[in-house]
Amino acid sequence: MLARRHDPIVAIATAPGRGAVGIVRVSGQQLVGFVRQLLGRDLQPRQAHYLPFNDGQGQPLDHGLALFFPGPHSYTGEDVLELQAHGGPVVLQLLLQRCLEVAQTVAPEGLPVLPHLRLAEPGEFTQRAFFNDKIDLAQAEAIADLIDASTAVAARSASRSLSGAFSQEISVLRDALIHLRMLVEATLDFPEEEIDFLQKADAWGQLHTLQGQLAQVLARTQQGALLREGIKVVIAGQPNAGKSSLLNALAGAELAIVTPIAGTTRDKVQETIQINGVPLHVIDTAGLRQSSDEVERIGIARAWEEIAQADAVLFLHDLTRSNAPEYEAADADIATVLAQKLPKNVPVLHIWNKEDIANTATAVPEATAGLRLSAKHGQGLDALRQRLLEIAGWQSAPEGLYIARARHVQALQATGEHLAQAHALLQTADPALDLLAEELRLAQHHLGAITGEFTSDDLLGVIFSSFCIGK
Structure with missing residues (x-):
């Protein structure tokens, strides 16, 4: 999926089965020509247009609403087209096939209207929103958690994570950690200075405060992870x-x-x-x-x-x-x-x-x-x-609880371990500043993995593959 993330994609964005409304979603760069070829007209951005969805012979497959969201002001950050039709499986499959056919239609300049249009993989629309800086990784996961929420408490908590409440707490920790790293690395860069940068800036006090803030965030994150994951209880x-x-x-x-x-x-x-x-x-x-x-x-x-x-x-x-x-x-x-x-x-x-x-x-x-x-x-x-x-380990749900995952808890715990090592180094008479700087760097690395600042492609593949197709 990561290797083809610049291809235009299309998928049915509503759940399988029959319903009143079904949605086919297309995302990619420069969809204006594709929209014109598919619908026979241009669409005003972010306005709903009621019109027929025709097949290759000009006969209506269905009548419905078409909405066009030019990038970057869209869910994915790319151009997005949504076709809202009646929610029958056959109708939606016909619309999906029609989109793929139109993409290969030869334009006047001799090239396909939308080369490389393909079916989206699970979570690919949300993955593109992440890559295009519309949301961070924690918010992307919250989208899946909101869809999967089985209780009102879980849904509200996932909504808070989606709005950025969890990410904001991580951002505050990250900013404090970056400031502390700056002090340590400045001392490393200018060892000849008579001023003891770390002592003057109260680096020990800043680190102690940061550890306290991390402990509070970890406690709330553990509650959020419990809300999502639950526990396994065996009766014996x-x-x-x-x-x-x-x-x-x-x-x-x-x-x-x-x-x-x-x-x-x-x-x-x-x-x-x-x-x-x-x-x-x-x-x-x-x-x-x-x-x-x-x-x-x-x-x-x-x-x-x-x-x-x-x-x-x-x-x-x-x-x-x-x-x-x-x-x-x-x-x-x-x-x-x-x-x-x-x-x-x-x-x-x-x-x-x-x-x-x-x-x-x-x-x-x-x-x-x-x-x-x-x-x-x-x-x-x-x-x-x-x-x-x-x-x-559940406490009465605190106000503003956000949903979280086991990997978030593990990342915060790893961050805490590196901060503890940094704390021990600072307490020595002659701190090894290079080791101290490395512990702080590793702490920031684990913190950044939560929001996707430092995240491997393998982990991204695992996360987004658990999403439903069309999201």
């Missing part, structure tokens, strides 16, 4: 502890089959739920036990695979069997394996289920280390939802 435990019932209760729908028969769940069942706008990817797994059934053994193996990749595990216990020696021993064995398979930073929340009938048990453990609930009747579910938000 012995058969018939109520795992499927708990998934159904959290999802508010009958997703998993629930029966009194042990081993009913043979494979994972996954559902994404929203709690205060935060997505949680909850996975119900097969009951953990020794089994001679080959299918069940495969399901149990898959359960352990999911557990090993979890961000949090809900270890479900059955209160009605809590005093049975065999049950307690099996729970202890599961706990031992969990401790072996899970990284130390992955929390395990103990859930004691069947509170509604627990009074029939001869002994009920004090569940001080977990939560008691009834997945069947909903008792204790609100407390569980709140605990899941705490595990995820």
